Amino acid sequence: xxxxxxxxxxxxxxxxxxxxxxxxxxxxxxASQAKCVQVSKPVRLDTLLTELMFEILEHMDLADALRxxxxxxxxxxxxxxxxxxxxxLLRHVKAPLPYSPKPIQTLSxxxxxxxxRRAFGLEANWKRKLDKVKANGFLSLHRPYHVTLAPxxxxxxxxxxxxxxxxxxISLFDLENKSGPVMLASCPTHSSVESITVxxxxxxxxxxxxxxxxxxxxxxxxxxxxxYVFAISTLSLLTMNHRGxxxxxxxxxxxxxxxxxxPNYVQTDSPWEVLCSRQWKASHVCVSMANNVxxxxxxxxxxxxxxxxxxxxxxxxxxxxxxxxxxxxxIFAVKLMCDGKILxxxxxxxxxxxxxxxxxxxxxxxxxxxxxxxxxPNNCNYIHSNQNNYTIxxxxxxxxxxxxxxTEEIIEASGYLPTITISVESSPPHxxxxxxxxxxxxxPTSTDASPKFGYSWPITVWTGxxxxxxx
Numbered sequence: 001x002x003x004x005x006x007x008x009x010x011x012x013x014x015x016x017x018x019x020x021x022x023x024x025x026x027x028x029x030x031a032s033q034a035k036c037v038q039v040s041k042p043v044r045l046d047t048l049l050t051e052l053m054f055e056i057l058e059h060m061d062l063a064d065a066l067r068x069x070x071x072x073x074x075x076x077x078x079x080x081x082x083x084x085x086x087x088x089l090l091r092h093v094k095a096p097l098p099y100s101p102k103p104i105q106t107l108s109x110x111x112x113x114x115x116x117r118r119a120f121g122l123e124a125n126w127k128r129k130l131d132k133v134k135a136n137g138f139l140s141l142h143r144p145y146h147v148t149l150a151p152x153x154x155x156x157x158x159x160x161x162x163x164x165x166x167x168x169x170i171s172l173f174d175l176e177n178k179s180g181p182v183m184l185a186s187c188p189t190h191s192s193v194e195s196i197t198v199x200x201x202x203x204x205x206x207x208x209x210x211x212x213x214x215x216x217x218x219x220x221x222x223x224x225x226x227x228y229v230f231a232i233s234t235l236s237l238l239t240m241n242h243r244g245x246x247x248x249x250x251x252x253x254x255x256x257x258x259x260x261x262x263p264n265y266v267q268t269d270s271p272w273e274v275l276c277s278r279q280w281k282a283s284h285v286c287v288s289m290a291n292n293v294x295x296x297x298x299x300x301x302x303x304x305x306x307x308x309x310x311x312x313x314x315x316x317x318x319x320x321x322x323x324x325x326x327x328x329x330x331i332f333a334v335k336l337m338c339d340g341k342i343l344x345x346x347x348x349x350x351x352x353x354x355x356x357x358x359x360x361x362x363x364x365x366x367x368x369x370x371x372x373x374x375x376x377p378n379n380c381n382y383i384h385s386n387q388n389n390y391t392i393x394x395x396x397x398x399x400x401x402x403x404x405x406x407t408e409e410i411i412e413a414s415g416y417l418p419t420i421t422i423s424v425e426s427s428p429p430h431x432x433x434x435x436x437x438x439x440x441x442x443x444p445t446s447t448d449a450s451p452k453f454g455y456s457w458p459i460t461v462w463t464g465x466x467x468x469x470x471x
Contacts, residue, residue, distance in 0.1 A: 046074045053078045062088050086112035090401045091409075097399040099151035101200050101207050101254050104403045114176070118153055142171070142183075150198045150209050151395070155257070156181075157198045157211055159189070168192055170211060172252065177261050184260040187250055187272045191215055197289050199396065201251070203275065203309055208253040210275065210308070212289050217244045217279065245285050249276040249294055249308060275308040286344075290336040290396040293365075297344055300328035303375075305365060312368040316375040323382070324348060324357050332358075335392040338417060339454045340365060341378060343438075345390045345422060355384040355427060360436060360459055379457040383436070385427050393421040407448065414440040415453030426463060435462045 045053070057065050057079065066089075069079035079085055087104060090097065090112065097119045100107065107115070146159035156173040170193070171186040193213040201210040250272045259265045276294055286297040294306040301318040321329045330349040336342055342365055347358030361377035398416040401409070410416070417440035426432040438455040446452035 045072075050078065050081070054082050054084065057082045058084050062092070080113055081110070083108060083112060086116065087402065089116065097401060098153050099200060099399050101152065104400070146193060146196050148196050148198050151200055155209060157196060157209075159193050159196055159213065161192065170196065170213060172209070172211075172257070174257075174261055179263065182261070184257060185252060185267075185271045187211075187270070189213060189215060189248075191218055195287070197287055197394065199289050199394070201289075201292060201308070203251055203292060206253045206255070208251055208255075209257065210249055210251045210289060212247060212249045212287055212294065214245060214247045214285060214287060216283070217246055243283060244279055244281050245283060246277070246279045247285065247287055247294075247296065248274065249289065251275050251308075276306050276311075278304075278306070284330065286331055286334045288334045288336045288342070288392075288394075291338070293336060295334055295336050295342055295365075297331040297334040297346075299330045299346075301331075303334070303342065303344070303363070305368075307368060314366040314368050314370050316363060316366055316372040318344075318346075318363070319374045319376055321346065321357070321359055330388070332388050333390040333392050333422070335394070335420065336365070336396065337362070337420065337455065338397045343392065343420065343422075345392070347385075347388075349388055355386050358383050358385050358388075360422065362455075362457075379455075381436075381457070381459045385424065385434075387425045387427060390422060390424045392423075393418070407451070411442065411448070411451050414442065415451065417453050417455070420455065422459075430463070432464045435464075436460070437462060 057068070060068065062085070065079060065082075065085050069076040087107070090104065097115060100111075100115055102111070104112075142158070142160045143163065143165075144158040144160040148157050149155070150157060154174065154176050156175055157170060158173065159168070159170050161168050168189045168191055169186045170189055172184045173181055174184055175181050193215040195214045197212040199210055201208065203210070252271050252273070256271045260267060260271065278296070280296075280298055282298050284299055288295045289308075292308045294308055296304045296306070298304065301320075303316040303318065305314045307313065320327070324347070329346045332345045332347070334342060334344045341362045343360070343362050345358065345360055348356035359377075360381045360383065362379040363375055363377050366372050366375075395418040398413065398418050400413075400416055405413070419440065420438040422436040424434055424436075426434045436459045438457070438459055440453055441456040443452040443454055
């Protein structure tokens with residue numbers, strides 16, 4: 001049985017529908033609009049997706065985004081994790097940035113933040129006296145005697161010997177591993193090394209760390225054969241029956257370094273690859289490594305260059321040192337510069353009360369497959385000193401603040417050329433350090449569209465003396 005609807009209810013429904021249709025067709029007034037407006041429930045920022053917050057920050061000015069982090073702890077965490085904000089912040093960082101092996105655009109928020117913190121920390125250390133020194137202990141089995149940091153400050157390279165003193169190695173440490181400082185890999189050197197040079201390098205399309213060591217070959221009565229066994233190549237080296245010098249360059253890719261940092265990763269083969277190995281009869285050589293080139297200074301007058309990608313080489317025979325009473329001067333230090341030249345320090349050797357003539361010279365790097373004779377320096381400064389323990393800063397090029405800097409940014413940063421510092425002990429009776437500095441400058445003949453940069457000569461001299469309580 002169908003229930004009938006009362007007539008009065010039907011009339012009320014009809015009137016309601018008619019009135020609704022009239023309001024729908026009628027033009028809304030301000031009063032009606034005010035009545036129809038419904039206040040939506042506020043949305044809490046911490047309920048939004050992090051990706052959505054990143055998109056919101058992307059459309060904000062840098063100053064507003066940095067002020068936004070003061071709203072709450074959640075907003076501060078979002079801003080500090082937003083890659084776009086931190087990459088924009090890098091462009092405004094005036095402190096020199098540590099080296100980053102990865103492109104800036106591929107860095108995560110935490111990696112950019114770590115880069116900024118390290119830059120600010122290094123800048124602050126230069127401006128104030130440290131009251132605390134952060135130290136990390138090594139394993140008791142390791143006895144390091146050479147320590148150097150890879151550019152960027154995260155990876156540490158050490159040369160160490162075993163407890164018995166019969167075995168010698170170099171090792172790679174990760175100072176920012178989640179589990180704390182850990183040793184990632186080691187490589188045998190067969191005897192103690194005199195020096196270690198470390199740099200980041202792109203070899204055959206792979207970014208990684210290249211390590212060069214120089215060691216004295218042991219004096220043996222009979223020729224013996226020793227082998228370096230690595231993942232890629234097995235290199236046979238013949239130990240001469242006289243004392244000589246050996247330099248070896250090994251390479252470990254960044255991908256392998258990151259894999260070794262995973263505690264679950266299992267390494268079956270050695271991660272190191274041999275890029276170059278040379279031996280000389282000379283008892284003293286100086287090396288510099290940058291941009292896939294190994295430069296070796298062999299006293300008294302030879303510079304050798306080796307391409308670490310394809311094995312090509314070139315050499316230069318230096319002209320005699322003028323105004324010197326010593327026919328065979330010694331090469332104290334060398335450095336590859338990013339303007340296509342090599343800087344060398346050479347002069348009369350020996351410690352004495354009498355000042356000797358030393359020269360700071362810049363030579364053009366010869367083309368591959370060529371050999372120059374009586375090479376003449378492009379720039380030269382003569383100094384007098386009776387010390388020969390020269391050290392040259394190793395930075396090849398400064399870190400850019402973005403992957404594609406504008407021409408104005410390149411000009412403002414002087415082409416990202418670093419200041420070169422040559423340090424040596426001051427000559428008696430002074431006690432201190434003398435520094436010779438080369439500052440980058442723009443080539444005045446270059447245009448704004450394609451600026452060129454080099455170094456300003458003559459060298460600037462700075463001397464610092466030890467205080468009484470430092471003796």
